[in-house]
Amino acid sequence: MSKSYTIAVAGATGAVGTKIVELLNGANLPIKEVKALASKRSVGKTIPFKDTTIVVEELTAEAFTGVDIAIFSAGGSLSEKFAPEAVKRGAVVIDNTSHYRMDENVPLVVPEVNPESLRDHQGIIANPNCSTIQMMVALEPIRQAFGLEKIVVSTYQAVSGAGAQGIAELENQVKAYSEGTPLKELKAEVLPSAGDKKHYPIAFNALPQIDVFGEDGYTLEEWKMINETKKIMSDDTIKVAATCVRIPVVSGHSESIYIEVEKETNVKALQELLANAPGVVLQDDPSQQLYPQAINSIDDKATFVGRIRRDLDNPKGFHLWVVSDNLLKGAAWNSIQIAEKMHALKLL
Amino acid sequence: MSKSYTIAVAGATGAVGTKIVELLNGANLPIKEVKALASKRSVGKTIPFKDTTIVVEELTAEAFTGVDIAIFSAGGSLSEKFAPEAVKRGAVVIDNTSHYRMDENVPLVVPEVNPESLRDHQGIIANPNCSTIQMMVALEPIRQAFGLEKIVVSTYQAVSGAGAQGIAELENQVKAYSEGTPLKELKAEVLPSAGDKKHYPIAFNALPQIDVFGEDGYTLEEWKMINETKKIMSDDTIKVAATCVRIPVVSGHSESIYIEVEKETNVKALQELLANAPGVVLQDDPSQQLYPQAINSIDDKATFVGRIRRDLDNPKGFHLWVVSDNLLKGAAWNSIQIAEKMHALKLL
Known part of the structure; x- marks a missing residue:
């Protein structure tokens, strides 16, 4: 039986985060569970996913325990703080903010353009700027x-x-x-x-x-x-x-x-x-x-x-x-494509 | 005593024509009379000018009799039809449409850039495109x-x-x-x-x-x-x-x-x-x-x-x-500046 993934979306209630959860629905990925993470004031909100609902949990380091893929779209300072915590707990991070993009240890990927650079990742992959x-x-x-x-x-x-x-x-x-x-x-x-x-x-x-x-x-x-x-x-x-x-x-x-x-x-x-x-x-x-x-x-x-x-x-x-x-190819969809490509390249 | 001008505005009720009449108010030109010309359906409308009102007349060839300066902003086909009629009756035409712009006998003028080309006019001066x-x-x-x-x-x-x-x-x-x-x-x-x-x-x-x-x-x-x-x-x-x-x-x-x-x-x-x-x-x-x-x-x-x-x-x-x-430097104001410059250069 092939592996199926626990995916966390950090910033799940924002303009991009909402689209990420929507797109995970039809993604070409075996999904075990989707966790929606956001700031304290969104905790307890529900987000529809497939035929169920996800209850928003607080974005903390511990929330990444057991997570395989963490997609961040909660702002650069939260990526800076929590992406390393997610990596430490075994997750691969796909970051939608600008924080890690120019880091030489972080691949910056548009799957139609440079998918092979995913192979060099050290836990974090950056999603480029929308424009x-x-x-x-x-x-x-x-x-x-x-x-x-x-x-x-x-x-x-x-x-x-x-x-x-x-x-x-x-x-x-x-x-x-x-x-x-x-x-x-x-x-x-x-x-x-x-x-x-x-x-x-x-x-x-x-x-x-x-x-x-x-x-x-x-x-x-x-x-x-x-x-x-x-x-x-x-x-x-x-x-x-x-x-x-x-x-x-x-x-x-x-x-x-x-x-x-x-x-x-x-x-x-x-x-x-x-x-x-x-x-x-x-x-x-x-x-x-x-x-x-x-x-x-x-x-x-x-x-x-x-x-x-x-x-x-x-x-x-x-x-x-x-x-x-x-919000789609410029952000959410490109992130999902990165996850799909990593799965296809057996990098997860 | 210096000359004062009768100025006709063809298309006086349009977005640009309205601005032209407004700007004539403060123009650096001796003005005897402003005539507002437009299509039949606007005839009889009134336009405020200084402490009086102008009654809109129909745009016809005869309306240019006695006109010194005719500023056109009523569309290319009306400039094509009536500008030569205005010139025939002794007016200098300043045309806001694209109709005559590339005509080699028509100066195309931005007064800050090429005022001297006004000297070559043969009755019609073209106002360039706004952009x-x-x-x-x-x-x-x-x-x-x-x-x-x-x-x-x-x-x-x-x-x-x-x-x-x-x-x-x-x-x-x-x-x-x-x-x-x-x-x-x-x-x-x-x-x-x-x-x-x-x-x-x-x-x-x-x-x-x-x-x-x-x-x-x-x-x-x-x-x-x-x-x-x-x-x-x-x-x-x-x-x-x-x-x-x-x-x-x-x-x-x-x-x-x-x-x-x-x-x-x-x-x-x-x-x-x-x-x-x-x-x-x-x-x-x-x-x-x-x-x-x-x-x-x-x-x-x-x-x-x-x-x-x-x-x-x-x-x-x-x-x-x-x-x-x-509507101003891109159209009405540039036209007024052309008239002012022609007056200053004694070309009227």
């Missing part, structure tokens, strides 16, 4: 076929990337506006970044700040896209330039990506390549006004790619428009 | 000082660019969502392009289509940014790559612009240059979370620039975030 994952799914097939010299990306990111409180903030603001509150009087307490000093309305606005500011005038979100791309593609020479922007969308990140490839190619070849690439759905027909849209990506596991065009001045320059549900 | 204008105001000082090799721009454009019906569509959709209509059931009849076959919700979405599709998979809005930039800057060698996207913002276009300059420079030099550039307001201080925002640009004539950063891989590559009220 990075969908870009990797779209660009890795191109890199393999034609080489990748440079990426210039501008993002159009949804508020669910800031969690349930981000969604509530946008919804409260549009409701207030619909009821007559002037734009400049909308109240903001969360965005652009819950941990930063100032907060600005996201409704009817575009905020060129995601996460806090770091070195050289770049935000941490922009640094994530730059550094994680190089790590996932195992190539420090790829040039990445990123501008990350929050827009008033509930879920579904969109990205305007300009690339320069190494070998000449054409739009048709790129379309054919991506139409057959793992995890990609090509939606690219201007004559039918067919292109990826954030609202159509919701609840779908795919990364949608369209508006592929050649740069008018550079035969090696191309544009793509890439959209995916940031 | 082009604000980019020109931000980039021309850089081009003058350091040369401009390449522009890669991704836009975040407001619905007011599609007129009053675009604003109404967004407002109706967010109201319906606030009252419980699911995202995927929101009704769309205008966007992405009133003249195209299919319509998609803009609320909580990002639509990578503005205007209809043209050659090579580019939309006409993207072609406008590419071709108008070369004409306004009088330089066919500047490489321009554009992706134009509509987002759920009422007014205020934002642009993520990546440039490559010809001579090496640095962020501080660019900040100082733009802080003193005509029409520009620099808002660039990450330590204070200070950067341009669409909602703060509304009703302001300036072009706001911030988030200036050096490309990590290219000492001649820089990022900028450029925001302006598309």
Whole structure:
């Protein structure tokens, strides 16, 4: 009889955690038990799972006793505190926060791109940033076929990337506006970044700040896209330039990506390549006004790619428009895929 | 005694026309009379102007008799039909539509950038596309000082660019969502392009289509940014790559612009240059979370620039975030400035 797993979800009541429990339902994994862990104030809540319900337990070190796979989505400081405790108790950790991503002992994995790096794990595997994952799914097939010299990306990111409180903030603001509150009087307490000093309305606005500011005038979100791309593609020479922007969308990140490839190619070849690439759905027909849209990506596991065009001045320059549900492929679904792949590779 | 002008506004009841009449109020022009012209169904409506009201008259060829300056913002086909009639009757036409922009006999003018080309006019002057204008105001000082090799721009454009019906569509959709209509059931009849076959919700979405599709998979809005930039800057060698996207913002276009300059420079030099550039307001201080925002640009004539950063891989590559009220600098205000400049240059 093959092994079946006890899986703990840390942060099970959050925007991503909820999706993880939902997706475990249909996962390609033998599951013995799912444990839902969260902070004290959520203890006792129930979460539906298959034909039963799971009662939320407190996130403590001891809660990981007997756990085979621990999926963390409760914030970086809780991953820092509890992931080593889970590993100590024999679990493999799949961490959705940014905490361990650039740690050289931690594989950073998009299963369509670099599954083999899972073999190097030392107990913790990191799930990349949402905006990075969908870009990797779209660009890795191109890199393999034609080489990748440079990426210039501008993002159009949804508020669910800031969690349930981000969604509530946008919804409260549009409701207030619909009821007559002037734009400049909308109240903001969360965005652009819950941990930063100032907060600005996201409704009817575009905020060129995601996460806090770091070195050289770049935000941490922009640094994530730059550094994680190089790590996932195992190539420090790829040039990445990123501008990350929050827009008033509930879920579904969109990205305007300009690339320069190494070998000449054409739009048709790129379309054919991506139409057959793992995890990609090509939606690219201007004559039918067919292109990826954030609202159509919701609840779908795919990364949608369209508006592929050649740069008018550079035969090696191309544009793509890439959209995916940031809570699924950008977070929960990628984590589940990591667990499935580890099972398939007999790494559990 | 100096001359004073009779000014006609064609399309006076539209989103831009309304702003033009408002701005004429404080314009640096001797005004004898303002005539408000519109389609039959608006005839008889009144528009406040200074301490009086203007009664809307029908837009006909004869209505331009005695008019010195005719500002058109009633759609391309009406400009095509009536602009020559206005010129025939002695008026100088300032056209806000795309109809005459690429006509080699028509100057395409951003007064901060190429005012001298007004001297070549043959009766009609074209006002550039909204998304082009604000980019020109931000980039021309850089081009003058350091040369401009390449522009890669991704836009975040407001619905007011599609007129009053675009604003109404967004407002109706967010109201319906606030009252419980699911995202995927929101009704769309205008966007992405009133003249195209299919319509998609803009609320909580990002639509990578503005205007209809043209050659090579580019939309006409993207072609406008590419071709108008070369004409306004009088330089066919500047490489321009554009992706134009509509987002759920009422007014205020934002642009993520990546440039490559010809001579090496640095962020501080660019900040100082733009802080003193005509029409520009620099808002660039990450330590204070200070950067341009669409909602703060509304009703302001300036072009706001911030988030200036050096490309990590290219000492001649820089990022900028450029925001302006598309109904003002992007349309009505630029038209008024053209009239003012023609008066100052004694071209009227």
